Amino acid sequence: MHKKHLLAVAGLLVVCVAMVFAAGCVSEPANTDKTPTVEILYTGAGTMPGLLATGKVDGYIIWQPFVAVGVxxxxxxxxxxxxxxxxxxxxxxxxxxxxxxxxxxxxxxxxTTSIVALMILGDKYINDYPEKSAELTADWLFSKQDMIYGNITVNSVAAMNASIPTIMFSSEVTDAWLASNEEFIKSQRELKLITGKLASTSAEEAKDLLYDFGPYEAATAQIAAGKLTTPAPVTTPISIGYLPSDHDAPLFVLLKDWQYFKDTYNSYLKPTTDKAGKISEAELFINGEKIVDVKFVEGSGGPQLMTLLSQNTIQYAVAGTPPYISAIDKSTGAISLKILAPIQLEGSGLVASMNSPANDWAGFVQWVTDRSAAGDNVVIADPQLGSIQDVQLKAALKDAGITVITMKQ
Known part of the structure; x- marks a missing residue:
């Protein structure tokens, strides 16, 4: 098995479908009646593999590539x-x-339609060339260098090859995607994390606040017709924010293999310099005509990108739907935000220690049951209260009849 670096990348604020369950929202005393119980430790994504390696936790639930890092x-x-x-x-x-x-x-x-169209084509590229996409993503994030944490070394290309196939790269606006966002809103209301514009909206009212699908609809029509519409050239540069995660791979492949998009579509983002690692500036060409200079701004998290959008420091951002939902809920300024289209779905996982007997969900439930019966609860690291991963874990545990308590740090 490939060895792997315990990634210290800043966490992507990824976000997923949600239903909230009351169990696990407050700290409680240790298990004394042997009830099957999981203790949750809220901590940063980048710390999780290290905590698992040193036995501080028994497992973790998180987004990629941290799932692949552990494996x-x-x-x-x-x-x-x-x-x-x-x-x-x-x-x-x-x-x-x-x-x-x-x-x-x-x-x-x-x-805007051109930007969305290129993101759609970036998704298509990943699905057509997953191994090449893994290599390009490793180049962007790590310059193809090994990821090192303590005495553990992981090959970055191997990590991306393990991660990319577990993520669903799709830009399609579906009823299921819309419904998952609405369920997330409901969960945030129950946690009292949504208290503003979305606090009491219907699903249709929320759609009006959250989305602008005009560019997506125009982009899909232009791609189907085989040619994008050429925008008028713009003299003022635009900026696109992103997060250092393989969930943002559609953007990375657009820039890292720009020649492919030029040869295939004659519409592309050409970097101003050819180098390994991250790219900070490029020129946008549509149908061979230069349209605008583009800057790329790496964010430390989704909320930071939302702030930059609201300040017009950046004009576009690739980020989790939850940060968008939270920012739109609380927005009060003159500049508003809209979600234009998904770029990927799924992409998270529950990891258990190598010495655990759990190899699937049923085995995990039995492991929790046996450990609690022995008076020693299983401890799972979790990125944040109300995150998609938090909601998913608690829903699964509730379904299995397992109690959840929160550890005090």
Whole structure:
């Protein structure tokens, strides 16, 4: 098995479909009656593989590539990917990351349509060339260098090859995707994390606040017709925010293999310099004509990108749908935000330690039951209260009749 670096990348605020369950929202005393119980430790994504390797936790639930990091680093094994967690069928094609824009960007409909069209084509590229996409993503995130954490070393290309196939790269706006976002809103209301514009909206009212599908509809029509509409050239550069995660791979492949998109579609993002690693500047060409200079801004998290969008420091962002939902709920300024289309779905997983007997969800439930009966609860690291992973884990545990308590740090 490939060895793997315990990734210290800043966590992507990814976000998924949600239903909230009351259990597990407060700290409680240790288990004394042997009830099957999981203790949750809220912690950063980048710390999870290290905590697992040192025995501080028994497992973790998180987004990719941290799932692959645990596996490739020989410290963990996948119990279940997020889409397969119970209740049965609830998480299929659940929401995660999207391309969005602010109201200033949306004034230029043709340019926004071109950006969305390229993201759609980036998704297509990943599905057509997954191994090449893994290599390009490893190049962007790690310059193809090994990822090192303590005495564990993981090959970045191997990690991306393990991660990319477990993520559903799709830009299609479906009823299931819309429903998953609505369920997430409901869960955030129950946690009292949504208290503003979305606090009491109907599903249709929420759609009006959250989305602008005009550019997506125009982009899909143009791609189907075989040619994009050429926007008028723009003299002021635009900026696109992103997060350092393989969930943002559609953007990375557009820039890392720009020649392919030029040769195939004559519409592309050409980097101003050819180098390994991250790219900060490029030129946007549509139908061979230069349209605008583009800057790329790496964010430390979804909320930060939402702030930059609201300030018009960036005009577009690839980020989790939850940060968009939260920002739109609380927005009060003159600049508004909209989600334009998904770029990927699913892409999270539950990892258990290598020495655990759990190899699937049923085995995990039995492991929890046996450990609690012995007075020693299983401890699972979790990225954040109300995150998609938190909601999914608690839903699965409730379905299995397992109690959840929160550890005090």
């Amino acid at each position: 490739e680093g020989d410290v963990g094994k996948v119990v279940s990917y997020s889409q397969d967690l119970p209740p049965a069928g609830m998480w299929k094609q659940h929401t995660c990351c999207a391309i969005g824009a602010n109201s200033e960007a949306l004034k230029n409909t043709d340019l």
